[in-house]
Amino acid sequence: MMNKKWFAGLGISAMLLGSALTGCSSDNGGSEPKDGEKVEVTLAGWGGNPTEEKLLKETLADFEQKHPNIDVKLEVITEQYMDVIKTRLIGGEGPDVFYLDAFEAPGLIKTGAVEPLDEYVTKDFDVDDFEKPLLDAFKEDGKTYGFPKDYSTLALFYNKKMLSDAGVEVPKTWEEFTAASKKLTKGKxxxxxxxxxxxRVYWMAESKGGKVVTDDKASFASKEVEAGLQPLLDMHNVDKSAVEPKEVGASWGGEMFGQQKAAMVIEGNWAIPYLKDTFPDVEYGTAELPTVDGKNSTMAYDVAYVMNAASEKKKASWELLSYLTGKEGMKTWTSKGYALPARQSVAEELGFDKDELRAPLVAGASYATVWQKGPNMPIIVNNFNNQFMSAFLGKRPLGEALKDAEKQANKEIE
Amino acid sequence: MQRQSRKKMREMGQGYFFMSPSLLVLALFIIGPILYVVFLSFHKVQLLGNGSLEFVGLDNFSRLADDSRAQIALWNTIKYVAIVVPAQTFLALVLAATLNAGLKGQQFFRIVYFLPTLTSSAVLTLIFMWMYNKNGLINSMLEGIGLQGYNFLGDPDIALNAIMIMNIWSTAPFFMVIYLAALQDIPESVYEAAEIDGANWFQKFWKITVPQLRPVTSFVAIMGLIGTFQLFDQSYIFSAGSGGPDNSTLTVVLLIYQYAFKTLGTMGYAAALAFILALVILIATLLQRKFSKEESLY
Known part of the structure; x- marks a missing residue:
């Protein structure tokens, strides 16, 4: 009698346990697959607009056709990309190949989560073809950890109608720019x-000879940086000719520009397809950023494909990575001009330097600062942005805000 | 005697055996993580890539003393708790009392008032962000009556208040329902006796309803305290995860999130912060219990 009860109890508990644990089975038992075997490689990136996604799928389809033994599983992470990637890498469930912004690269490379790619590179891949500053952003101690997929620089977007109505020429220098901005400010x-x-303001911050980051530490609380940024604050607080998106109920510059709440914005390549899709009626032009003291400057935002160091399909992953960043793959991917190609040969072939809207963006590549300044940048940026916003809104003097932000940032870095 | 104790042992074993599935789940998902957080809080942790774990003793806790963002976060959270808890408790009580007074259509209003609580807080926050927008509903209304609008989302002086208003509005109805249930328990005879003694409605409310509801008020306040100390989703969505503008919507839980997932290698410090937050909540709850003396009524 007693035995029977025991048995029943055991049975029920085992069933419950079994059902509770079924979700936990592991599936990463395999090792590097042999040649000829079918392999699935996961590729993760953030979402773009529908056209961009179609282009990527097209590129991937071409790749799968050329490599019939490799299947590519595309995973789109739409929100908080880096948080998701980091968490998945920690959990051992990271994708084999993924996008990495140059800005986040040094920090991630330092942890050892990214595979160095030098030993995979063959002569055909032609590394020298990449724009050097873009490639250097993914180098650490002489090793290359990623190959740039594309980039964008900043340019001045101006509303043609508003400029001609106000009788303003496209500004070339900062002085012309502030004067034009004043004239263009009317009502709403x-x-x-x-x-x-x-x-977005990094190029201004360093325009007067200051340094935002020195030896991986924040160093922006200097007279020079303050002098570089103050003109922007004066436009907002003295001239009242500049606004930030939230003040007019927009979420970013492109939206503000499309809704015609601002006559000029400084944005990148990404704004061109956005304006075409969302605000096709706005007539606008682009120009290189206004020069400060006769010097050209702009930012370059650089994204690369990198490989997960813990990947079990490194050979197949390299096939994918080298195709996507190779001449052929990059040509398909950048063919519509949604992103600028990081290879010189592709850029020449596609001729974006002759495209009316994209020429100023391409021209900027030669003098741009790549948006990446060492592994501590995320901390520095977070602190800077928080305090700079209150200075921009005129809540406190710029020098004081910068000093506080620098102190806090360096404390967090230690 | 021997037999008796063996039987007892066996019954005990059986009991634990039957509980084992839930014990296992508890250990795995609640007790285990708690102990792990305590463990992490004494280490400098890098989970990514090669990983590293280095014992640093109390460094993570002493670091709090000169981390001005942590102090801002704590101050913001305390300010938030100090305003939201009393306000939502009071509002819930008033709402419950009016809806219990036997007005026409009170069933309908009970449902309408309860709706915000049913909506997910992420959705509510997005809706409120539209209303708070510079061209949104609230600013248009303010301009309509000749007042100047506010930049609710971008102005550091206002952003936290905007979240407070939203949260009071959305959580008060939940506590209102608890009050409504409690109001049914107050015997009608007490009110009748008061009426015979010539008490007016305010005296009845203040001298009978409020004291009779005291145990429930204490419950509501404690739940409110715990909930508000853990403010995260609203400020996260409001500031897109940064705690801005100018750290004005930075709360302790948001800061923990940032240290744990945004910056690399600060998981240990995040764990220490989480541990301290748990202590703060515990202390606040104990204080609240001590001052409300809930047993004294009966």
């Missing part, structure tokens, strides 16, 4: 739609 329209964050 601001002359300049600013983006008060470090990624």
């Amino acid at each position: 329209v601001a002359g300049f739609g600013a983006a008060p964050e470090l990624a």
